[in-house]
Amino acid sequence: MRPASLLSDIRTAAVETRDTLDRWRRPPSLRAKQYLALLAGALVAGVLVGLGLTVWLDIPAVARLEDYRPSVVTEVYGDDDRLISQFYLERRKLVATRDMPAHLRRAVVSAEDRRFYEHAGVDWIQVAVAAWQTARHGRVVRGASTITMQLSRNLFLNLDRNWSRKIREVLLAFQIERHYSKEHILTLYLNRIYFGHGNYGVGAAAEYYFGKPVHDLSPAESALLAGIIRNPAYYSPLAHPDRAWTVRNRVLHAMRRDGNLSERELRAALSEPVRLSPQPSPDGIAPYFREMVRLHLARHYSNRQVLTEGLKVYTTLNPELQRCAEAALDDGLRTYDRRHGWRGALPNVTAAGVTDLAGYDRREWRRPVQSGSRITGLVLTVTNRQADVQVGAYRAVLDAPAVAWTRRTDLRRLVRPGDLVPLRVRQVYAPAHRLVVELDQRPEAQGACLVLDNRTGAIKALVGGADWAASQLNRATQTRRQTGSVFKPFVYATALMNGLSLDDTILDEPVTVALPDGTEYIPRNFQDQYRGAVTLHEALARSLNVPAVRLGQHVGMARVIRTARALGVTAPIPPYPSTALGAAEISLAEMVSAYTAFPTGGLRADPYFIRRIEDFQGRVLEVHAPAVREVMPEAVAWALTGNMREVISYGTGVKARALGSEIAGKSGTTNRFADAWFIGFTPGITAGVWVGYDDNRTLGANETGSAVALPVWIRIIAHHQAGHPGERFPEAATPHESPDGEDLDDGAAAPPFQLARVDEEDLGA
Numbered sequence: 184m185r186p187a188s189l190l191s192d193i194r195t196a197a198v199e200t201r202d203t204l205d206r207w208r209r210p211p212s213l214r215a216k217q218y219l220a221l222l223a224g225a226l227v228a229g230v231l232v233g234l235g236l237t238v239w240l241d242i243p244a245v246a247r248l249e250d251y252r253p254s255v256v257t258e259v260y261g262d263d264d265r266l267i268s269q270f271y272l273e274r275r276k277l278v279a280t281r282d283m284p285a286h287l288r289r290a291v292v293s294a295e296d297r298r299f300y301e302h303a304g305v306d307w308i309q310v311a312v313a314a315w316q317t318a319r320h321g322r323v324v325r326g327a328s329t330i331t332m333q334l335s336r337n338l339f340l341n342l343d344r345n346w347s348r349k350i351r352e353v354l355l356a357f358q359i360e361r362h363y364s365k366e367h368i369l370t371l372y373l374n375r376i377y378f379g380h381g382n383y384g385v386g387a388a389a390e391y392y393f394g395k396p397v398h399d400l401s402p403a404e405s406a407l408l409a410g411i412i413r414n415p416a417y418y419s420p421l422a423h424p425d426r427a428w429t430v431r432n433r434v435l436h437a438m439r440r441d442g443n444l445s446e447r448e449l450r451a452a453l454s455e456p457v458r459l460s461p462q463p464s465p466d467g468i469a470p471y472f473r474e475m476v477r478l479h480l481a482r483h484y485s486n487r488q489v490l491t492e493g494l495k496v497y498t499t500l501n502p503e504l505q506r507c508a509e510a511a512l513d514d515g516l517r518t519y520d521r522r523h524g525w526r527g528a529l530p531n532v533t534a535a536g537v538t539d540l541a542g543y544d545r546r547e548w549r550r551p552v553q554s555g556s557r558i559t560g561l562v563l564t565v566t567n568r569q570a571d572v573q574v575g576a577y578r579a580v581l582d583a584p585a586v587a588w589t590r591r592t593d594l595r596r597l598v599r600p601g602d603l604v605p606l607r608v609r610q611v612y613a614p615a616h617r618l619v620v621e622l623d624q625r626p627e628a629q630g631a632c633l634v635l636d637n638r639t640g641a642i643k644a645l646v647g648g649a650d651w652a653a654s655q656l657n658r659a660t661q662t663r664r665q666t667g668s669v670f671k672p673f674v675y676a677t678a679l680m681n682g683l684s685l686d687d688t689i690l691d692e693p694v695t696v697a698l699p700d701g702t703e704y705i706p707r708n709f710q711d712q713y714r715g716a717v718t719l720h721e722a723l724a725r726s727l728n729v730p731a732v733r734l735g736q737h738v739g740m741a742r743v744i745r746t747a748r749a750l751g752v753t754a755p756i757p758p759y760p761s762t763a764l765g766a767a768e769i770s771l772a773e774m775v776s777a778y779t780a781f782p783t784g785g786l787r788a789d790p791y792f793i794r795r796i797e798d799f800q801g802r803v804l805e806v807h808a809p810a811v812r813e814v815m816p817e818a819v820a821w822a823l824t825g826n827m828r829e830v831i832s833y834g835t836g837v838k839a840r841a842l843g844s845e846i847a848g849k850s851g852t853t854n855r856f857a858d859a860w861f862i863g864f865t866p867g868i869t870a871g872v873w874v875g876y877d878d879n880r881t882l883g884a885n886e887t888g889s890a891v892a893l894p895v896w897i898r899i900i901a902h903h904q905a906g907h908p909g910e911r912f913p914e915a916a917t918p919h920e921s922p923d924g925e926d927l928d929d930g931a932a933a934p935p936f937q938l939a940r941v942d943e944e945d946l947g948a
Contacts, residue, residue, distance in 0.1 A: 253277070253375055253384070255493030255799060259476055261502040262643070262794075268473045270480070272490045276386030278397045280370045286402040287385065288369055289443035290409035294434045296330040297441055300365055304331045304356035331356040334372045378408065379415030392420060394460035402444065403452040406434040420459055428457055469505050471647030471657045472498075475792060483805070493799035499641035499792050501634075504902060508632045508644040511898035516649055516874065519891050520626040523883060525589040525597065532561065533601035540601060541573070548575030554611055557623055562602040567593045572604065572620070579606065579618040586622045597622070625650075628882065630874040630892075631658035633775045634899060637869055639809040640776065640788030644870075644899070656877075663754050663768035664875060667851030667888065668726045668835075669860045670747075670765035670774075672781070672823055674735050675723050677746045679819045681738050685720035685826055685919070689730045696736060696760045704760050706732045720919050724829035726850070728764055735763030749814045750777035751787060765851055774862055775871035781824045782847070782864045782912070785815035821915035827863070828918040835889045836863065839897050844918075845910055846900060850888035855881045859891035866910040868903055872896045 256271035292299045298306050306329050328336070335355035359368060378388035388408055389397045400408070410430035411418040420427035435452050438444040444452065476496060480489045488494060537543055540563050547558060552574065560572040560579060570581040581594060581604070591597055598604055610619040626649055634644040647657035656662065679685070691714045696704040706728050713729065714721075722730035735743055740758040747756055752774075756767040772790065780787040788811040796805040827847035830836045835850040848863020857879050862871040872892040875882060882891060904910075 254491035257480070257489050257492070257494040257496065259473065259496045259498060261498060261500045261505075262641070263502065264497065265502060267468060267498070267500060267502055268476070270477065270489055273383040274381050274387050275374070275383040276390065277374050277384065278370075278386040280366055282396070282398045283370065283373065283385070284398060284400060284405065286438075286443070287373075287397065287400055287405040287408070288366075289441070290402070290405040290434055290438055291369070291373065291412070292330070293437040293441045293443055294406075294409040295333070295412060297437070299330050299369070302329060304360040305329060305353055328352075329356065330372050331359050331368055334368060334375065335359055337375050338371075376412055377415055379411060379419050380421065392459055392461060401452070401455065402438075402448060403431060403435065403455040403457075406438065406452065407431040407457065410434045420457060421461060424457060424459075431457065468502060468509065469500055469645065470651035471655075471659065472500055472505070472642070472645045472792065474655065474657070475645075475660070479793060494804070495797040495799075495801075497794045497796070499636070499639075499643060499794060500645075501643045504634060504899070505644040505646075507902040508634065508646050508899050511895045512630050512632050512646050512872070513649070514898075515872075515891065515895035516626040516628055516630050517624070518894070519628060519874065519882070519886065520624055521588045522886075525591065525622075526624065526627075527597070529598065529602040529604060531599065531601040532603065537601065543573070545575070552577060552608060552611055552618065554608055556608050558606055558608060560604050560606045560620065562598045562600055562604055565594055565598055565600060567595055570594045570598050570604075572606070574606070574618060574620075577611075577616050577618045579620045581620065581622055585620060589622065627876070628874060629654075629658055629877055630872065630895070631771050632870065632872050632895065632899065633659045633771050634868055634870045634903075635775055635779055635790055636788075637779045637783050637864065637867060638786075638788065638811075640779065640790045640811075641794075641809075642790055642792040643868060645792075654877075658771065658873065660770060660772045663770050664858045664873060665853040666765035666767060666769050666774060667853040667858060667860055668731075668765055669849050669851035669862050669871075669888075670767065670769075671723060671726065671731050671763065672827065672849060673747050673750065673777070674731055674738075674743050674763045675719060675826070676815060676819055676823055677738050677743045678719065678734050679822060680746070680816060681742065683719065683738075685723075685822055686718055688716045688718055689722060689733055691715060691717045691722065691727050691730050694729055694733055696732065698760075704732075706760070706764065718919075720826045720829060723823075723826050724832075724834040726830075726835050731763045732760050736760060746815075747777070750780055751789070751814070752777055765853065771871050771873045774860075775869055778862050778864060778871070779869045780815050781820050781827065782866055782869065782916075783820070784817040784913075785813055785820040786811050787814045818915070821913065824864075824912060824916035825918045828912070828916070831863075832918060835887075836861070836893060838889065838893050839863070839900070842897065842900055842904060845904075845912055847912075847916075848896070850893060852887040852889075856883060856886050857881055859886060859888040861888050861892040861896045863896060863900070865900060865903060865907070866912055867907050868900075870896055870899050870903075872899075 253275055254271070254273050255277060256269045256274055258266055259268035259270070261267045296306065298308065309329070332352050336352050374384040374386070377383055378385070378391075380391060382388045382391045385408060386397055389395060389400055389404075392408070393400065393404055407420060407427060407430075410433065411420070411427065417423065418426050418430045432453055435444065435449055439446070439449045476498060480494070480496070484494070532540070532543060540561060543561055545559060545561075552558060558574055560574045563571045563573055565571075568582065572579045572581055581598070583592065586594065586597060589597060605623040605625060606620040607623040608618055608620055612618070629649050630646070631648065632644060632646040633642070635641065636643055645659050647659045647661075648654050675685075691708070693713065694706065696706075698704055708728050714727070717725075717727065717730060719730070719734070722734075740760070740762055743763065744756045744758060752769055754767065754769040754773060756762060756769075759766065776787065776790050788809045791807050791809070793805070794807055795803055797803055824847055827849055828844065830849055831839050831844075831846055836848050839846060839848070846863060846865050848861060851860035851862075852858065857875055859874045859882060860872065862869070864870070872895045874891045874895075
């Protein structure tokens with residue numbers, strides 16, 4: 184290429200470059216401006232649409248509200264169809280719109296969203312006010328969420344505080360308002376929100392705080408519930424009554440401002456005191472029974488059904504009889520415990536470094552103190568005559584009468600300053616902040632009670648232990664203990680079914696039984712007292728040991744075991760001579776169930792505790808029909824019923840004679856006084872009581888079934904008789920004439936599978 188041509192090309196390129204730069208420097212034409220604006224708008228719109236679609240697609244379908252039902256508690260009812268327990272994730276009772284009084288809806292609207300009936304989901308006026316106050320103060324002073332927005336957040340969203348969640352909340356509120364009426368939205372809201380103390384929805388709140396259904400609320404009560412929605416913990420009428428009173432009045436004035444109350448109605452509501460009637464949890468009674476119900480539901484229904492879908496479980500439990508059984512066992516165990524003296528060894532707060540005794544506090548002291556309750560007190564000062572005790576804001580004195588059962592007269596030998604002492608409150612003098620108390624002691628022994636309906640097998644009362652909080656082991660159904668003399672009726676029933684009569688005689692004299700291993704078994708009566716020839720009915724009524732063993736050997740222990748099996752006993756029963764005296768270990772539930780065959784003329788129904796189960800709509804999911812079968816000849820059952828009525832007349836159950844003649848039963852005591860039993864019946868029910876230690880140690884000398892278990896049984900039967908005064912045994916169950924004299928021998932059992940000689944010299948009734 185020639186140089187001249189190269190220079191020409193360079194000049195041409197430079198000119199074109201200069202022209203291009205000049206064009207870029209010139210202002211854009213109108214068309215170019217429009218093009219650029221359109222392009223930028225499209226980009227912004229695309230971003231916004233993309234963001235909007237992302238948020239919108241993440242919004243749950245509001246149409247699901249058509250089928251929405253919040254989680255509802257599963258309710259458990261007693262035999263009177265009254266509530267005794269609940270299972271739930273959220274304690275809630277649904278209320279229909281028609282059952283919500285107008286003043287309740289107005290109170291909630293005035294308190295939470297005064298323009299609820301005017302906006303379409305978002306109150307833009309409230310949003311502007313909230314934004315202005317936030318900008319003015321530099322922080323969020325008030326919210327702008329409407330009732331619909333709160334509902335959308337509560338139903339579908341989480342509580343994250345970010346713009347994405349807020350946008351979804353607004354969009355959901357618009358959708359809800361487009362699909363549903365204001366009254367439907369308000370009803371959903373009032374059934375959903377939290378009112379404090381574990382209560383969700385206005386139905387549960389009304390019953391918890393005021394002890395009444397929603398439709399019975401007064402305007403003042405409605406205002407109080409509306410006021411605590413914003414912060415249930417802060418405005419709790421139980422924890423902070425002054426704050427609750429203030430917020431209630433604030434809501435009432437808001438209702439007047441909005442035209443929802445007249446001036447006269449406002450004055451009346453403001454003058455109404457805050458009358459709370461907090462309802463105790465229905466889970467206060469029958470914890471062992473409730474656990475049986477829970478386990479049944481867990482086996483047959485899903486967690487979702489049990490905890491959220493509102494099942495209705497109708498049980499056989501009689502709440503009043505249950506309360507009686509619980510109180511009777513508790514008092515019986517404490518009476519027994521006191522017979523064995525004060526154990527002491529109290530915890531002392533000074534050992535933990537507490538020096539200001541007057542300033543000491545305990546959580547339990549914040550609960551109301553009631554007569555009959557048990558509570559822990561703090562000993563402040565002690566002299567030989569009395570001890571001053573603090574129980575929160577109350578003061579009490581332990582003096583000689585309050586500690587008389589300890590058989591100690593010098594209080595300094597019982598307690599010292601700083602001791603935490605168990606007390607039973609006898610009287611409460613609230614204005615003076617004084618309590619009358621007595622020294623208490625938690626029993627170490629255990630016990631169990633069971634009451635069955637004779638005809639159906641329905642469990643009417645069940646107590647599985649001394650204290651559910653301390654031990655959840657159900658000793659009525661889950662443990663087996665030696666039965667002692669309560670097993671003897673099975674031996675006598677076998678004899679009657681094999682041709683003998685209660686009028687037949689048997690020798691009550693020492694006997695030696697040769698055992699297969701070459702050793703000997705020598706049963707003995709209480710205190711080595713023997714009567715010679717006695718009738719069978721006297722031998723059973725007096726619970727004589729030797730005749731029972733002789734009779735078992737006569738009819739054969741294999742037959743006795745078959746009788747027990749027919750009566751429903753499934754526990755292992757060894758075919759040894761001592762089994763006739765109750766050496767076999769059997770549960771209280773099986774023994775009580777077996778005894779129901781006597782007052783029914785030989786019929787026995789399988790025990791059960793659930794009558795039926797319904798779903799939330801009332802559809803029956805499960806129903807129980809009593810399973811009854813004949814297990815014993817009628818004549819044998821009536822004969823033994825009459826015989827065990829003699830136990831009450833002149834045998835080991837004479838303490839129950841004051842209850843009348845229409846009762847029968849049998850006591851039992853095992854070797855070393857390790858177990859104390861009493862099982863007995865009326866024409867309507869059969870009740871059994873067992874007392875002992877979990878570690879099988881002795882209850883103490885002469886702590887027999889008659890001494891320990893019978894007093895508990897008497898209270899249970901007395902309660903039943905008060906409601907069933909006309910019950911009578913048939914003529915065939917008439918007892919024999921009572922012989923002269925009384926001998927309260929209860930017999931005793933050998934240890935399980937005991938093959939050697941059993942020393943029963945110190946065993947008694």
